[in-house]
Amino acid sequence: MERKRLDDNRLSFLDAIGIPPARVEAYDLSYEKTGGLTTVIHRLTLTDLRPSCPNCGCLTPRIHSYTDKRIKHTSLSGKHSRLYLHHRRYMCPQCRKTYYEHNPFVIRASQKISKDVVYSILDSLREPSTTFSSAAEDYGVSVTTVMNIFDTHVRMTRSVLGEYLSIDENHCFGRGADAYVCVLLDFRTQEPIDILPNRHKDELIRYFRSIPWEERNRVKAVCIDMYPIYRDAVRVTFPEDVKVCVDHFHLIKEFTQQADEVRLSVMRPIYRELQRLRREKRKLECLPDAGTAANREHIQTLDVEVQKHSRSYYLLKKFHWMIFKDPNDEIFDPGRGKKYNPSLERYMNFHEIREALCNISPVLCEVINVRGRLVELYKCPSGEEGSEKLYELIGDLRHSGIQGMRHFAGTLERWSLEILNSLDSIERYYEVQKDGGVLIRDRRIHNGIIERKNRVIKLVENTGNGYQNFDRFRNRLLYVLRKQAAYAADPVYESLKIPADPWKKEKW
Numbered sequence: 163m164e165r166k167r168l169d170d171n172r173l174s175f176l177d178a179i180g181i182p183p184a185r186v187e188a189y190d191l192s193y194e195k196t197g198g199l200t201t202v203i204h205r206l207t208l209t210d211l212r213p214s215c216p217n218c219g220c221l222t223p224r225i226h227s228y229t230d231k232r233i234k235h236t237s238l239s240g241k242h243s244r245l246y247l248h249h250r251r252y253m254c255p256q257c258r259k260t261y262y263e264h265n266p267f268v269i270r271a272s273q274k275i276s277k278d279v280v281y282s283i284l285d286s287l288r289e290p291s292t293t294f295s296s297a298a299e300d301y302g303v304s305v306t307t308v309m310n311i312f313d314t315h316v317r318m319t320r321s322v323l324g325e326y327l328s329i330d331e332n333h334c335f336g337r338g339a340d341a342y343v344c345v346l347l348d349f350r351t352q353e354p355i356d357i358l359p360n361r362h363k364d365e366l367i368r369y370f371r372s373i374p375w376e377e378r379n380r381v382k383a384v385c386i387d388m389y390p391i392y393r394d395a396v397r398v399t400f401p402e403d404v405k406v407c408v409d410h411f412h413l414i415k416e417f418t419q420q421a422d423e424v425r426l427s428v429m430r431p432i433y434r435e436l437q438r439l440r441r442e443k444r445k446l447e448c449l450p451d452a453g454t455a456a457n458r459e460h461i462q463t464l465d466v467e468v469q470k471h472s473r474s475y476y477l478l479k480k481f482h483w484m485i486f487k488d489p490n491d492e493i494f495d496p497g498r499g500k501k502y503n504p505s506l507e508r509y510m511n512f513h514e515i516r517e518a519l520c521n522i523s524p525v526l527c528e529v530i531n532v533r534g535r536l537v538e539l540y541k542c543p544s545g546e547e548g549s550e551k552l553y554e555l556i557g558d559l560r561h562s563g564i565q566g567m568r569h570f571a572g573t574l575e576r577w578s579l580e581i582l583n584s585l586d587s588i589e590r591y592y593e594v595q596k597d598g599g600v601l602i603r604d605r606r607i608h609n610g611i612i613e614r615k616n617r618v619i620k621l622v623e624n625t626g627n628g629y630q631n632f633d634r635f636r637n638r639l640l641y642v643l644r645k646q647a648a649y650a651a652d653p654v655y656e657s658l659k660i661p662a663d664p665w666k667k668e669k670w
Contacts, residue, residue, distance in 0.1 A: 175204060179235055179245075180278075181266065185209055188248070205230075207248040208263065215254035216261055226253040226260050233267050234275040234302060269653065275303060280311055284649045287312060290621045290642045309634070314653035318640035320356040323377045324348035326588055327384045328612045329392050331361050332619045334635070335628075343636075345619070347612045349385065349588075354615060354643045357636045363391045370399035383588060385607045387412040388577060407584035408577050409609035410540060416573055417536060418486045420566035421529045425485055427566075428523045429478040436471040439464055474522045476505050477515065484516045485526060489534040525564050532559065532567060543604065545582030552578060584608075615643055 172189055176182070188207040193200055214221050231247045250263045267276040279301055286297050287308075294312070298305045326349035331342040344358040344366065358369060370378065383405040386392040393406050443464040446457055487493075493512050500509040510518075520527040535555050542548030552574065559571030574581065587604030594600055619639055629635035641647045 179267070179276075181206075181208075185266075202243045204243070204245045205248060206245065208250075208266075210250065211263065213252070213261075213263060215252075215257065215259060217259040218254060218257045220254045220256045223252040223254050226251045229262075231265070232274060233265075234279055235267065269651075275307070279303070280315070281649075283308055283311055284315055287316075287638070288642060288647070290618050291625055293625050293627075311653075312638070313634060315649040315651075316637050316641050317650065317654060318637045318644070318647065320373075321348065321353060321644075323355060323373065323381055324350055325380060325382045326350055326607050327355070327381060328607070328609050329384060329386045329396075330609055330612045330616065331387075331389070332616045334619070334623050343619075345612060345615065347615065349607055349611065352611050353645065354640055357639055359632050359636075361389070361391060363395055366391065366395035367398055370395060383407055383583070383607050385409055385584070385609050386580075387609065388416060388573070393580065405583040405586070406580050407607050408580040410584060410606075411609065411613070413577075413581065414536065417533065417570055420570045421485055421533070422482070424525055424529050424564055424566045425478060425482055428525060429475060432471055432474050432478070432522075436468065436475055439468045439471060443468060473506060473518075477519050477522065480505075481515055481519060484512065484519060485529055486533065488537045489516075489530050490537065528562065528564060528567065532570075540585065542585055543587070545585040548585045549582055552581060618643060 172191060173183065175191075176186065176189070185208055186206065187209045188205075190205040192203045192205070194203055195201075210225075212221075212223060215223055227250075229249045229251060231249045233245050233247055235245055247265065247267065249265065251260055252263065253260045262271060265271060268274075269277050269280060283297050283301055283303075286292050286300065287294075294305050294308045298308045301308075328347040328349050330345050330347075332345055333341055334343050335341050340360050342361050344361040346355040346358070347353070348355055358365065378400050381400055381404050384392075384396050384400070385407045386396070387409055396404065396406050443461060446452055446461050446464070449457065451457060452461070484494075494516060496511070496513045498511045498513065500511045500514075502509050503515075506515075506518075516530070520530065532555070535551070539548050539551050539555065542551065556571050556574045556578070559567045559574070562568050562571070584606060586606070588607050589605050590602055591605050592600050593603055622639055622642060623629065623635075626638075629638075641649075
């Protein structure tokens with residue numbers, strides 16, 4: 163059929179579905195009205211190419227019959243359009259085998275959805291907020307179909323280990339020891355290497371030992387959180403010269419937890435005393451002789467104590483973040499402007515508010531001092547230069563009168579080698595300033611990148627309302643997180659088995 167014989171509507175439709183007019187023998191466009199809705203029906207017959215017999219190679223087959231096959235296409239994703247292919251079935255005159263002509267719309271002859279729909283579904287699943295259900299609704303197919311398309315086209319394999327690795331976990335499944343998946347990340351490329359179903363020591367050792375020694379031997383440093391099993395697994399499976407580093411964020415988080423316990427130990431007695439003073443004041447005000455001089459003086463004394471304890475409680479409740487903040491931060495500059503605080507009834511800046519916090523209890527001053535010493539420790543250019551400060555800090559905290567700080571000293575001592583390793587730089591980079599100047603900075607290994615990836619993992623897990631198949635969950639995460647992730651054009655028909663109980667390790 164020549165192009166000039168087709169009207170504009172038919173030509174635009176053929177262009178949309180990617181079929182040249184010369185490939186079309188017949189095209190019928192009709193409309194069907196049902197219940198007030200108009201459905202556009204496209205019926206297409208391709209030119210007869212007389213394909214040879216796939217069994218014996220006979221070049222002169224004859225037409226056996228025709229079958230109308232309904233095909234879902236992206237250009238017909240609307241609910242009121244249908245495409246039918248008038249599909250020829252041939253018979254070989256020699257071996258009597260029957261077979262269909264080539265269907266250019268689909269990947270597999272038995273499929274009823276086109277290649278464009280399959281590839282569009284796979285492209286949409288790159289977005290972490292897209293679920294199998296939303297993709298099924300967008301393209302007018304079932305959720306099972308979308309899952310089957312994903313399983314047969316997306317099979318993500320482990321990436322090659324880089325020189326610098328980051329290891330972290332993410333809570334994804336229920337409760338218990340198997341609630342966490344283990345995420346491996348290449349620090350330099352910021353690409354996930356693999357995702358493991360749990361973080362058990364035996365499983366990690368078995369996994370790392372399955373990686374060729376040539377790959378493991380290239381690794382120079384591994385950054386972990388303060389989970390001792392990661393350290394043990396790395397020491398067993400990697401070369402001895404590999405540095406194990408503790409992420410700076412997790413160390414500060416451990417300090418913050420201990421410092422917050424110190425704050426609460428100071429705040430709770432103040433709150434109890436405040437409640438007692440208020441009750442005593444109310445009792446005195448309700449007495450018949452409350453107006454006597456002695457009682458009025460006592461009530462005034464209680465009122466002063468109530469205000470004092472109320473301000474202390476307010477400071478510990480409202481400005482507790484100052485205890486965890488770097489004491490040398492610019493917001494604590496004494497020369498900064500002041501603002502009026504109605505609760506404290508005076509103009510104050512952050513420096514004066516922090517001084518008021520320290521006046522509540524001397525233990526808060528000690529905690530703030532420890533925070534400042536941690537900041538100075540991480541300003542050291544290398545672990546060798548920071549070792550003296552670290553061991554001096556550990557020695558001082560051992561003899562601290564604060565239980566939380568003594569506990570933190572034990573943490574520092576257990577992880578001292580990994581903390582010093584984290585102070586060493588792995589490379590230098592250039593930073594261009596606003597004024598055009600260039601600064602040379604040292605880059606240290608950390609887990610900040612993998613923590614950002616964890617947010618994407620949470621989004622995929624939460625929007626998907628949970629996964630019962632870990633292989634599918636792992637493939638989906640790696641497909642979303644890897645920038646250059648690609649799907650297979652030809653499907654691989656290997657089923658992903660769903661465990662009977664997805665929360666048990668032996669069932670994965």
